[in-house]
Amino acid sequence: MSKPSLARGTRDFGPEQMAKRNFIFDTIRRSFQRYGFLPLETPAFENLSVLMGKYGDEGDQLLFKILNSGDFSGKLVAQDWQEGYKPLTTKISEKGLRYDLTVPFARYVAMNRGTLPMPFKRYQIQPVWRADRPQRGRYREFYQCDADVVGTDSLLCEAEIVLLLHDILPALGIIDFTVKINNRKILTGIADIIGAHGMEGPLCVAIDKLDKIGKDKVVEELLERGFSGESIGQLDPIFNLSNEDEPFTELSDWLAESPVALKGIQELEEVWAMVKVLGLEHAKIEFDVTLARGLSYYTGAIFEVKANNVQIGSISGGGRYDNLTGTFGVPGISGVGISLGVDRIYDVMEELNLFKDAQSTGTQVMVSNFDEAAFTFGLSILPKLRQAGINSELYPDQVKLKKQLDYADRKNIPFVILIGSEELNSGLLTLKNMKSGEQQKLKIEDIISLLTAAS
């Protein structure tokens, strides 16, 4: 009998963490619904043919693969074993765990496009799994909360994402945040303008790190990635423009020769204008020409959200992609989406002490258990409490009162009803406030009124 342990990189969520996490999930879900997004859930595992090749080589490595059931090795020959683990994997495993919510969503849209109302707005809140090396703040199982609209090019969707973030984060208590925005078309235009046509991929990867490694290191990396000194020299405006508010005129001058860049700038301007009509005069949005995000499938707007004044990475990110389902043989479905990271949001809220408002769903009142007579009386009042919507429980064992009160304390139960022989005779029950220690003698009807008002 070995001591049991958790699988590496995974966590249990006990009652206290669950209350906090559910507060986050419920807040996000409510906002998603208010914006007309509909719920979707997909299976935890997918055929590997759906998952492989969608996340790059590194992603393929980080997929958790499920061993085929039954005699998975019976039909293999010696050569199969000797070829190495990669080809071998395809022979003994056909399924993998969900790595993100986007690819299963794309699969769903491709399989159901005939019956979905288009544009299709869906939200999805489910765990994903990655065989990453676990470290502080990085887990092998974590939740994503995604909202996407597919089947329309309208920039309304981008503006709505900005608005949605301004709904969700303040509802969680996160007031001081910045939504950074860029447009992938601008990055494409920059590559053209500096004479590095088609190299926006490596350009993005490098300048995306500007925040973390600084200008000199970015220049070094660009040289390594094959950009000429002349090209890099022309990038100066990037380093000066970044983090300014809406510097679209300056940018348009610099990129005047690139139609694609001008299109990107125009899209941003439209989003900015719509956000204002949507009532956000003082939107916490910031144009950041260095924002690139690693994922190569973005084709228009790119978003990233940071909580200010905390040392925690971005809590949300997303963008527009032109060809969500192309890889599944269904081209031409454009969309835009946003993903919120619950674990990072949780950490931000802990650091800023924002969980005080998280509603407890725990027991509101415990009925104590002295002896048979009190127990039977306690049984008879339980249904009344619960019918009034009060979360309540009767202590199951007849043990010392101290032990029962300790239990209530540890479970953060705010009130205890004491029923002794005196209470049974008088019909007045003693209600003990566990925080203040105060005790009142009340009829059960009055206790119910009091607890209903307190919750």
Added chain:
Amino acid sequence: MSKPSLARGTRDFGPEQMAKRNFIFDTIRRSFQRYGFLPLETPAFENLSVLMGKYGDEGDQLLFKILNSGDFSGKLVAQDWQEGYKPLTTKISEKGLRYDLTVPFARYVAMNRGTLPMPFKRYQIQPVWRADRPQRGRYREFYQCDADVVGTDSLLCEAEIVLLLHDILPALGIIDFTVKINNRKILTGIADIIGAHGMEGPLCVAIDKLDKIGKDKVVEELLERGFSGESIGQLDPIFNLSNEDEPFTELSDWLAESPVALKGIQELEEVWAMVKVLGLEHAKIEFDVTLARGLSYYTGAIFEVKANNVQIGSISGGGRYDNLTGTFGVPGISGVGISLGVDRIYDVMEELNLFKDAQSTGTQVMVSNFDEAAFTFGLSILPKLRQAGINSELYPDQVKLKKQLDYADRKNIPFVILIGSEELNSGLLTLKNMKSGEQQKLKIEDIISLLTAAS
């Protein structure tokens, strides 16, 4: 580019199914909380050392096993491949997917027993995975909803489970149901009385099938399992007692010589009495001496719930176990639990047409999109609708009205706001009821009042 497909035995849940499923989950969760159960979530995968050997040989086979990451085969030699898939599995896989919620719960209790308030009441609503052969109504991924109390022998817990079921099922609209109850101790006593001491295991497995295969087949199976004709002959009272209401006197007479059986009967009598004090004069409970349930870890009460007048198997089951965490080196923790099967409950509710009450969380009103002026006006009213808690969306593209109304229809959106040039001039918006076709001209404030009242 192959056509994508779902992994065998798994399902997507689109918006309509999600609304119905969430209605079930929310109802169950609310009742669990009202009874003082606290939420717990455990990881999707566990170390195989935690899972293996807990579900019998068949269960071990049905565990989905996760291939080790990286070069899982690099250190293996030819002999490892030749030994067959079972020993090989242990060399290339260390983790498996959750098979039920009980074993992870036991692992959690064993790991955290020092800090948990005892008795510990937890609920857990999560999917589980089994590599079963998929068939109608049987899936490889399905949700369980479990509530357990551990750390007390009090029969209050059994009575509370009966009460809880009488809360949850009517709240779902399922009025006509039966909670079958038995006690494992009675089965142990019967084995003693018929001269088959210690054989309650095979006895249970056989008589558990009485419902499905009838008396003759059960007798046949008992003979095969080594029971003597004489023993089987003494079982007659079982076939006559079954499904009667509280026939405890008759049973006590038959089993008078077995102390363990009498203990079991006494426990049932106490539960029956408590249920009455808890307000259920006409509880839908039924003693069934043939109820055994396959799982060998039950030691006291056993429960099973059937919805009557539908051809769907049991929708809930559970019981008391004496030694939840013994297998993890922590003996002496007794508990009792109940598990609800969401898929079967869903099927029952579909068959009885009970989802009409399921609250929609979809869009309540869509704002149409005619031209730029209407679009901008639509943008400005969206925040007002949402601040009033009304789920709302603006159609993103300027296409024909028919297409927009079709979209609203397919999404079951009950109201559409029409904004044309007339509306822009008069300030009165047209609110169209999509069900009745009726149109009214109203100020936005009046639309908000009307929609708030309608939801």
